[in-house]
Amino acid sequence: xxxxxxxxxxxxxxxxxxxxxxxxxxxxxxxxxxxxxxxxxxxxxxxxxxxxxxxxxxxxxxxxxxxxxxxxxxxxxxxxxxxxxxxxxxxxxxxxxxxxxxxxxxxxxxxxxxxxxxxxxxxxxxxxxxxxxxxxxxxxxxxxxxxxxxxxxxxxxxxxxxxxxxxxxxxxxxxxxxxxxxxxxxxxxxxxxxxxxxxxxxxxxxxxxxxxxxxxxxxxxxxxxxxxxxxxxxxxxxxxxxxxxxxxxxxxxxxxxxxxxxxxxxxxxxxxxxxxxxxxxxxxxxxxxxxxxxxxxxxx
Amino acid sequence: xxxxxxxxxxxxxxxxxxxxxxxxxxxxxxxxxxxxxxxxxxxxxxxxxxxxxxxxxxxxxxxxxxxxxxxxxxxxxxxxxxxxxxxxxxxxxxxxxxxxxxxxxxxxxxxxxxxxxxxxxxxxxxxxxxxxxxxxxxxxxxxxxxxxxxxxxxxxxxxxxxxxxxxxxxxxxxxxxxxxxxxxxxxxxxxxxxxxxxxxxxxxxxxxxxxxxxxxxxxxxxxxxxxxxxxxxxxxxxxxxxxxxxxxxxxxxxxxxxxxxxxxxxxxxxxxxxxxxxxxxxxxxxxxxxxxxxxxxxxxxxxxxxxxxxxxxxx
Numbered sequence: 001x002x003x004x005x006x007x008x009x010x011x012x013x014x015x016x017x018x019x020x021x022x023x024x025x026x027x028x029x030x031x032x033x034x035x036x037x038x039x040x041x042x043x044x045x046x047x048x049x050x051x052x053x054x055x056x057x058x059x060x061x062x063x064x065x066x067x068x069x070x071x072x073x074x075x076x077x078x079x080x081x082x083x084x085x086x087x088x089x090x091x092x093x094x095x096x097x098x099x100x101x102x103x104x105x106x107x108x109x110x111x112x113x114x115x116x117x118x119x120x121x122x123x124x125x126x127x128x129x130x131x132x133x134x135x136x137x138x139x140x141x142x143x144x145x146x147x148x149x150x151x152x153x154x155x156x157x158x159x160x161x162x163x164x165x166x167x168x169x170x171x172x173x174x175x176x177x178x179x180x181x182x183x184x185x186x187x188x189x190x191x192x193x194x195x196x197x198x199x200x201x202x203x204x205x206x207x208x209x210x211x212x213x214x215x216x217x218x219x220x221x222x223x224x225x226x227x228x229x230x231x232x233x234x235x236x237x238x239x240x241x242x243x244x245x246x247x248x249x250x251x252x253x254x255x256x257x258x259x260x261x262x263x264x265x266x267x268x269x270x271x272x273x274x275x276x277x278x279x280x281x282x283x284x285x286x287x288x289x290x291x292x293x294x295x296x297x298x299x300x
Numbered sequence: 301x302x303x304x305x306x307x308x309x310x311x312x313x314x315x316x317x318x319x320x321x322x323x324x325x326x327x328x329x330x331x332x333x334x335x336x337x338x339x340x341x342x343x344x345x346x347x348x349x350x351x352x353x354x355x356x357x358x359x360x361x362x363x364x365x366x367x368x369x370x371x372x373x374x375x376x377x378x379x380x381x382x383x384x385x386x387x388x389x390x391x392x393x394x395x396x397x398x399x400x401x402x403x404x405x406x407x408x409x410x411x412x413x414x415x416x417x418x419x420x421x422x423x424x425x426x427x428x429x430x431x432x433x434x435x436x437x438x439x440x441x442x443x444x445x446x447x448x449x450x451x452x453x454x455x456x457x458x459x460x461x462x463x464x465x466x467x468x469x470x471x472x473x474x475x476x477x478x479x480x481x482x483x484x485x486x487x488x489x490x491x492x493x494x495x496x497x498x499x500x501x502x503x504x505x506x507x508x509x510x511x512x513x514x515x516x517x518x519x520x521x522x523x524x525x526x527x528x529x530x531x532x533x534x535x536x537x538x539x540x541x542x543x544x545x546x547x548x549x550x551x552x553x554x555x556x557x558x559x560x561x562x563x564x565x566x567x568x569x570x571x572x573x574x575x576x577x578x579x580x581x582x583x584x585x586x587x588x589x590x591x592x593x594x595x596x597x598x599x600x601x602x603x604x605x606x607x608x609x610x611x612x613x614x615x
Contacts, residue, residue, distance in 0.1 A: 037419055038426050041419055041431050044416060044435065045431055045434045048435050048438060048495075049434050051438075051492070052441070052446075055449045070463055071458055071463055113343070114340065116336040117341065119336055120333040120334075120337045121337075124329055124333040125329070126334065128334075132337060132341065135349070139348050141549065141604065142597070143553055145574045145596060146355060147351040147593075149577075149581050149593060150351040150352075150355045154350065154351060156369070157368075157371070170343075172340075172347075173344035173347055203329065203333075203335075203336070232440075232442040232444075234442075239581070250443075250444040265452050268452070271445070271448070272445035275442045275445040276441045279441065280437060280440065280441070283433075283436075283440045287433050291432060291433075294497065294500050295500050295501055
């Protein structure tokens with residue numbers, strides 16, 4: 001962290017984000033310090049992405065090539081046999097479908113319910129509001145590891161073991177989502193809502209026509225985070241589902257990887273790729289929104 | 301909490317709707333509010349409040365798998381489950397392993413994340429958004445999936461890690477079956493996967509520090525280390541606190557890593573409290589399992605409290 005050079009005086013046509021680099025800036029940005037710093041970051045980047053790249057590359061190698069020493073960087077004998085085994089022999093299409101159904105239902109339900117209760121908590125003065133808010137905040141930090149045993153007893157007595165309902169319902173009441181939505185809805189100007197009410201719009205109409213469109217970015221952020229959480233969720237699906245046709249992807253992979261397929265790396269890496277790749281694609285497409293969402297959550 | 305006044309902004313205007321008595325309107329809005337809150341509140345009561353309460357109840361009973369259909373017909377056993385848990389060598393080992401895991405992985409994660417964030421914030425980075433995306437990518441992956449991948453990377457004979465170590469003449473260990481190296485392996489995976497999360501938040505925190513503070517520090521002749529200690533760290537405290545609490549909560553519950561990579565072995569060296577809770581649940585010992593859950597919960601609360609004490613903003 002050296003002294004920041006004064007901003008150049010003669011750059012009027014600067015790009016939106018950064019001022020055009022002055023000559024000193026440019027020298028700094030390509031000087032030995034910068035070289036060293038970017039080199040270090042590059043090493044970090046390789047360490048960060050290397051395992052994922054290696055996963056994809058290895059998943060299209062035949063089992064023999066996977067076990068070769070020294071390992072081949074680029075697959076010599078590209079094959080999809082691991083994937084065909086996964087999808088033909090191992091019922092992965094069903095697991096994939098289960099994961100999609102559960103993640104979509106959890107996302108839509110949790111976002112909608114969080115937005116509704118968040119709106120009431122932020123913008124309507126009603127009896128019980130403070131108590132409800134405190135109760136929700138008190139459970140914000142209660143982790144799934146604490147509740148899964150009684151939850152299992154409850155779900156078993158509701159006869160919901162091995163159902164989508166068991167995988168979905170407990171995640172529709174997400175305290176973090178309420179916290180996030182309330183936080184954002186506090187920023188909606190009261191005048192806007194009052195204007196709608198004066199125009200004769202009922203509370204529900206106001207909510208769907210005025211409030212929801214105003215909170216678009218927050219809804220998107222919460223939706224993405226909820227989807228990610230559900231897609232990667234493991235402990236509860238592992239407990240709540242016992243018949244193989246109801247497995248979600250992580251449960252199926254974890255059980256296969258610790259069962260009789262424990263050293264069939266080709267198969268397991270293909271399974272890992274099937275779980276990770278869709279999420280990575282979603283992430284790359286929406287990365288700006290996801291990273292900004294995370295950053296603002298941390299700041300708030 | 302911002303309490304809003306309930307007075308309508310337009311009074312005595314031509315609108316006849318505004319004439320309704322205030323109390324009736326308040327009641328109507330109260331119903332509407334509970335209408336909004338209802339779906340969440342019902343699910344919240346059934347799937348959150350009830351289990352949290354039931355967990356405490358179960359921790360004091362001898363409930364077993366056989367009582368699944370009659371959870372109320374069980375005996376109270378006082379603190380027996382808690383005594384059993386804390387005197388059980390296996391649980392003690394799991395607790396020690398968990399402290400080891402959190403104690404190493406958390407500072408390592410925060411330290412690397414802070415270093416990366418500071419590098420990315422230095423103004424010298426060439427492709428900042430590429431680095432940001434690249435470092436964050438592991439965060440979105442399923443732990444189960446990447447644990448499978450890391451098991452493969454750490455494979456002693458043809459794994460990538462030992463191959464790379466071999467290039468520089470190091471004979472890598474048999475990571476996951478060596479009691480000494482198994483836990484560092486899990487820590488490596490956890491740090492690799494979670495650094496990006498803290499890094500993004502810390503980077504946003506760094507960007508929120510006003511530039512003129514750095515200029516003032518430079519005018520005062522402060523070097524980079526002094527500036528970092530006296531300007532960056534104090535102003536970053538709340539952000540560091542948030543990252544530390546989030547990492548602490550997540551790491552105290554680590555479960556997928558040993559489940560997939562080691563099944564708690566070798567010789568219990570990677571058994572975690574969460575894994576032990578799951579195992580006792582699997583054995584049908586619901587009461588014991590619930591008691592262990594509560595102990596973990598208390599540990600989480602204590603760690604968060606300590607972090608608040610340690611990292612709260614100093615005035």
